[in-house]
Amino acid sequence: MTEVYNFSAGPAMMPKAVLEQAQKELLNWLDQGTSVMEVSHRGKLFMELVTQAEADLRKLYNIPENYHVLFLQGGARGQFAAVPMNLKGKKGKALYLNSGHWSATAIKEARNFIEIDEINILDTEPQLKVNRLDFSDVADQYDYVHYCTNETISGVEIFDIPNVGDTPLIADMSSDILSRGIDISKFGMIYAGAQKNLGPAGITIVIIHDDLLGNARQDTPSIWNYAVQRDADSMINTPPTFAWYLCSLVFKHLLAEGGVKATEERNLAKAALLYDYLDSSKFYHNTVAKENRSLMNVTFTTGQDELNAKFVAEATACGLQALKGHKVLGGMRASIYNAMPIEGVQALIKFMQAFEQQNA
Numbered sequence: 001m002t003e004v005y006n007f008s009a010g011p012a013m014m015p016k017a018v019l020e021q022a023q024k025e026l027l028n029w030l031d032q033g034t035s036v037m038e039v040s041h042r043g044k045l046f047m048e049l050v051t052q053a054e055a056d057l058r059k060l061y062n063i064p065e066n067y068h069v070l071f072l073q074g075g076a077r078g079q080f081a082a083v084p085m086n087l088k089g090k091k092g093k094a095l096y097l098n099s100g101h102w103s104a105t106a107i108k109e110a111r112n113f114i115e116i117d118e119i120n121i122l123d124t125e126p127q128l129k130v131n132r133l134d135f136s137d138v139a140d141q142y143d144y145v146h147y148c149t150n151e152t153i154s155g156v157e158i159f160d161i162p163n164v165g166d167t168p169l170i171a172d173m174s175s176d177i178l179s180r181g182i183d184i185s186k187f188g189m190i191y192a193g194a195q196k197n198l199g200p201a202g203i204t205i206v207i208i209h210d211d212l213l214g215n216a217r218q219d220t221p222s223i224w225n226y227a228v229q230r231d232a233d234s235m236i237n238t239p240p241t242f243a244w245y246l247c248s249l250v251f252k253h254l255l256a257e258g259g260v261k262a263t264e265e266r267n268l269a270k271a272a273l274l275y276d277y278l279d280s281s282k283f284y285h286n287t288v289a290k291e292n293r294s295l296m297n298v299t300f301t302t303g304q305d306e307l308n309a310k311f312v313a314e315a316t317a318c319g320l321q322a323l324k325g326h327k328v329l330g331g332m333r334a335s336i337y338n339a340m341p342i343e344g345v346q347a348l349i350k351f352m353q354a355f356e357q358q359n360a
C-alpha cells in the first residue's frame with residue numbers, strides 16, 4: 001500500500017504514535033483486563049487520567065491558575081449557545097466579529113440568547129483579508145466580544161489578538177488550538193471541538209477565566225452550565241471517556257515532541273512550504289492575504305471546477321486523501337493540522353507539480 005496522507009478538515013488525522021498506543025492498550029488498559037472505555041469515569045484510574053490530562057494541557061498551553069479547564073460535549077456548535085447562556089450579563093449585549101463561515105454560524109446561534117452587534121472584519125476583494133482588530137473604543141458596551149481565530153473553510157487565520165480593552169474576549173479556536181503559542185491571559189474564554197487538533201470528535205475543551213463562572217442564566221441546562229460542570233469535574237453526566245483518553249494521549253505526545261513551541265515551528269515550516277509553492281505557481285491560486293493565511297487549512301483552486309474535480313480524484317488515487325474544498329467554497333483545501341508530518345506536505349507538492357505539468 002502506498003503511504004496515505006489524510007488532509008481531512010475534521011474529523012482529522014491523529015498522530016500515528018497515539019493510535020498505535022491506543023491499539024496496544026485497547027484490550028487491556030493499565031493491566032485492568034478491560035479497555036479504558038469499559039471502566040467507571042469516577043473510578044480511581046480514570047480520575048487519575050483526567051487529572052493528568054488537565055495538567056498536561058495546562059503545561060502545554062501555559063494556562064494560568066485563575067482559569068478553569070472543562071471537558072464538555074456538544075462540539076463547538078454547542079458552545080455557540082453555551083457562551084451567551086453563561087456569559088450574558090448586565091449589559092445584555094455582545095459584540096461578534098464576523099470573519100467567515102464559523103464566526104457567522106456562531107452569531108446565528110447566539111442570537112437566540114443575547115442581543116448582538118455584529119462587525120464584518122473581512123475584506124473579500126481583492127483578497128480575503130482581516131481589516132480591523134481594534135475595538136477598544138466600543139468594547140465596553142458589551143458583556144463580551146466573540147471571534148473565531150481560524151476560519152477552517154476559507155483558510156483565514158487571525159494571528160493578532162483583537163484589542164477589546166477590559167471586556168472579556170471569547171474565541172472559537174476549534175481548528176487552531178495548540179497549533180501555536182498564545183497568551184491565554186488575553187482571553188476570557190477559549191473553546192474548541194477536539195476533532196481537528198486535539199483528538200477524536202465527541203469532546204470539547206473550554207478554558208475559562210474564573211471570573212466568568214457562576215453567572216449563567218437560571219434556565220441553562222446543567223450540561224451547558226460552566227459552573228455546574230466545574231463543580232462536577234466536567235462529569236455532570238457520563239463523559240465521552242474514550243475521546244478523553246485519546247486527548248490525554250495527544251497531550252502527552254505533544255509534550256514529548258517538544259511542546260507547543262516546537263509544534264508551532266513545525267506548523268510554520270509546513271505552511272511555508274505549501275504557500276511558497278502556491279506563490280510560485282501560475283496554475284494554482286490562493287486568495288487569502290499573506291498576513292491571514294491559515295497555518296492549518298490551506299485553500300487553493302485551479303480556477304476551473306472540472307480541473308479541480310480531476311485533481312481531487314487523481315490525488316485520492318495517489319493516497320492524498322480528503323483534499324476537496326468545503327462545498328460552500330469549492331476548490332481544494334489541504335488541512336495540515338499538528339498531526340500532519342512534513343512528509344505529507346512534500347508528497348502533496350510533488351503531486352501538485354506533476355498535475356500542473358500534465359494539465360497546464
Ligand SMILES: *Cc1c(COP(=O)(O)O)cnc(C)c1O
Pocket residue numbers: 010074075076077078102148150151152172173174175193194196
Ligand atoms: C469544525 C468547526 C466548528 C464546528 O465544530 P463542531 O464540533 O462540529 O460543532 C466550529 N468552529 C470552527 C472554527 C470549526 O473549525
